[in-house]
Amino acid sequence: MRPLFSETSAAAVRLVVAVTFSVTTIFIDSRFNALTLVRQTIKTGLWPVEQLSFLPGRLLSEVIQWSQSQNLILQRLESIGLENQRLKTEQLKLHTLRAENAELRRLLGVKERVNERLLQAQIERLSNDPFIHRVTINRGLLAGVMMGQPVISADGLVGQVVVTYPNAADVLMMTDATHHLPVQVMRTRERAIAVGVGRMDRIELRNLPDTVDIVPGDILETSGLGARFQPGIPVAEVKEVIRAPGQPFAWVVAEPLAPLARLSLVMVDLSKGE
Amino acid sequence: MTFGLTWLLTLLLIAFPYPSFLSLALPHFGYLFVTWWGLMRNHQLSMTLLLVSSLPVDVLYGTALGLHGLIFASIAYALTLLGPSIRQVNWLRQSTVIFVVLMIASAVSYWVRTLTGQAPEFHILVFQAFSSALFWSPLCWLYDLLAQFTQDSEAQR
Missing domain, CATH: 2.40.10.340 (Rod shape-determining protein MreC, domain 1)
Known part of the structure; x- marks a missing residue:
């Protein structure tokens, strides 16, 4: 009769160790959130890699911007200017509404919401x-x-x-x-x-x-x-x-x-x- | 040196900001990296190094730390066993075997993701395994090129 574990290879042992390590890590990370520091450290280390991977996209957008005609840019500037004017008017209305809201809240005795940063x-x-x-x-x-x-x-x-x-x-x-x-x-x-x-x-x-x-x-x-x-x-x-x-x-x-x-x-x- | 370069290339491919509509058609570059090492260089592959190198992949994908370690170890083990028999066959047969191995890896991934509270859909994992198998041939060529480059530069020294 062939013994059950006679052919256990080193690779299988390594697999068992790796699986145990991985499952433990998954459990600790997903249940206890205890590996945030490890995640932060790795992410900080990955910063150059991420910046490098963004490079083609950034270059492409630079080329697209460069190739846009001046007329198009002027048109966009004009529409942005108009939009800005409209938003300024809206902001004025918002100031009035905020003041009114604060007054109503004061009358109702509700605490004011502050610190919108x-x-x-x-x-x-x-x-x-x-x-x-x-x-x-x-x-x-x-x-x-x-x-x-x-x-x-x-x-x-x-x-x-x-x-x-x-x-x-x-x-x-x-x-x-x-x-x-x-x-x-x-x-x-x-x-x-x-x-x-x-x-x-x-x-x-x-x-x-x-x-x-x-x-x-x-x-x-x-x-x-x-x-x-x-x-x-x-x-x-x-x-x-x-x-x-x-x-x-x-x-x-x-x-x-x-x-x-x-x-x-x-x-x-x-x-x-x- | 070869490990470092192929790993760096893989991280770059993973970190690249693809448009969101491509997310379903993207291959899993991490799986392909392990596939290449498990198939072509399994005699040089260290399980510890593989586990350590899987952690940045977890961070880039935002998955629980250890998920890719588990999948990488499974793929590497399967391909170490299968390696000698499929290394010599043509790219189509290789891709078919890789698809089957990645399907098993996807099943492991599905199981772990379900346990950690995500809502994975198995057909997307199947699709990812399929696109990874399709990308195997060009990526293998790229890794081979990098390996050749490092060997040449080491020989010159």
């Missing part, structure tokens, strides 16, 4: 893994970015900072399958938890009461529960409300307002985490 950041790269909705932005610890800070765009919420490095930060988008976000319906103030499903164009509200008052077209905004996001940041638009006959719960499908797949500029809300 937004930091502009550029998205440098999107994770190439199709199941991970993470982007790297070009601002990090040195610019005051901290873990947990909300990231927004002109259209609505993008996600939150999950890892910070000296000159960069990783932002987990709200559509990632591991992201959960407390939201409310703008029209009815109905609260729910929006979960990512791993698709850029979709988040879901699950297990809502069948009688919930949500209709397609409703806007979802952050509810402020959990104290991570300020209340009132627009999140998504309801596209579909699924009420299966015989099921006690309704299911809501919504589309993020921010064009997550096409974003290039975002804002980090520095007032959170301070």
Whole structure:
């Protein structure tokens, strides 16, 4: 009879050791988040590689810019000037509304929301893994970015900072399958938890009461529960409300307002985490 | 030297900011890097070095640390066993075998990702394995070129 372990090769032993090491590392990283320092160190070391990989794209955009005609640039300048004028007018209205809001809040005895400090950041790269909705932005610890800070765009919420490095930060988008976000319906103030499903164009509200008052077209905004996001940041638009006959719960499908797949500029809300 | 250069090239290919619509059609350059080492240079491949080199890949993809170590080790082991029999066959047969090996690696990846709370879709992993197998031939040529270059420069010294 052949003994069971007589042909155990050195390669198999090495494989077992490697698998044990890997599984332990995965467990520690995903369950306890204890390897952030290792991740930060590696990411800092990868900085030159990342800069080198951005070089072809940057060169290409420089060439495109250079090849654009002067007329086109003048036209763009003109339209930007007009847009700037319009935004200035809007800003004046905003000042008035802010003052009015502050007065109303004072009358109602509600604490004023202060410290809205937004930091502009550029998205440098999107994770190439199709199941991970993470982007790297070009601002990090040195610019005051901290873990947990909300990231927004002109259209609505993008996600939150999950890892910070000296000159960069990783932002987990709200559509990632591991992201959960407390939201409310703008029209009815109905609260729910929006979960990512791993698709850029979709988040879901699950297990809502069948009688919930949500209709397609409703806007979802952050509810402020959990104290991570300020209340009132627009999140998504309801596209579909699924009420299966015989099921006690309704299911809501919504589309993020921010064009997550096409974003290039975002804002980090520095007032959170301070 | 060869390991360092091929690893650097792989990291560059992974870190390159591809447009988001390409994410489903992109091959996994990390898998192809291990495939080349497991198939062509398995006598020089160290498991420790492979595990250490997998950590930056985890950071670049944003996956849990250790995920790529596990997959790299599995691919390297499988190809070390298969290496002698498929090294001499044509690129089409090689790509077919690599597709099968990468499918097994994808199954491992699917299992670990599900355990860590992600929502992977298996057909995307299958597609990624397929595109990786398609890219095998040009990337193998590129790695061979780099290996030749390092050998020549070492010989000149």
